[in-house]
Amino acid sequence: MMIVSKCLTGECCRYDGKSSPDPEIAALVAAGLAVAVCPEQLGGLPTPRVPAELTQSGENVLLGGGRAVTRDGRNVTREFVAGAYEALRIAKAVGADRAVLKAKSPSCGKGTIYDGSFSGKLVEGNGVAAALFMRNGIEVETR
Numbered sequence: 001m002m003i004v005s006k007c008l009t010g011e012c013c014r015y016d017g018k019s020s021p022d023p024e025i026a027a028l029v030a031a032g033l034a035v036a037v038c039p040e041q042l043g044g045l046p047t048p049r050v051p052a053e054l055t056q057s058g059e060n061v062l063l064g065g066g067r068a069v070t071r072d073g074r075n076v077t078r079e080f081v082a083g084a085y086e087a088l089r090i091a092k093a094v095g096a097d098r099a100v101l102k103a104k105s106p107s108c109g110k111g112t113i114y115d116g117s118f119s120g121k122l123v124e125g126n127g128v129a130a131a132l133f134m135r136n137g138i139e140v141e142t143r
C-alpha cells in the first residue's frame, strides 16, 4: 500500500484552496492502491490557510529545534507536528511502506523546501511529515 499527498489526487486541500492534481496518483487512490492524507488538515489547520514555512528542516522541527511559522508570524509548529503524526498513524494502519508526496511543501516535501523567508528561496531539507515518514522506514518520493 502507498500513502500519497491528498492535493495530488485533485482534492483542494492546499493553503490557497487549490489542488496539485496528478492523474497517476488519483488513479492509484481510485484503484484502492493508495490512501491520501493531508498532514496540515489532519493537524487541524483550515483550508484555505495562511501559508507556512519551516525555520529548519522537518527533522529538527520534530525534535523541537525548528518551527513552522505562517507568513503573518503565527507559530503553527504544534499543528504541523500533530498532522505529521496523524498521517503516520494512518500510513501504519494501512500498511504503507512507500509514500508519494507533494514536492517543496513544508509538510510533504523531500530534499528541498522553502527557506522560511517567504521569498521563494529554496534550501535543502524535508517537510515535517516527510521527515517523520522516513524516520519510520517509509520510502518517500515527491512530485
Ligand code: SF4
Binding pocket: 005, 006, 007, 008, 013, 014, 015, 037, 038, 039, 040, 041, 102, 105, 107, 108
Ligand atoms: S502538500 Fe501535503 S500538507 Fe500541503 S496540501 Fe498537499 S497534502 Fe496537504
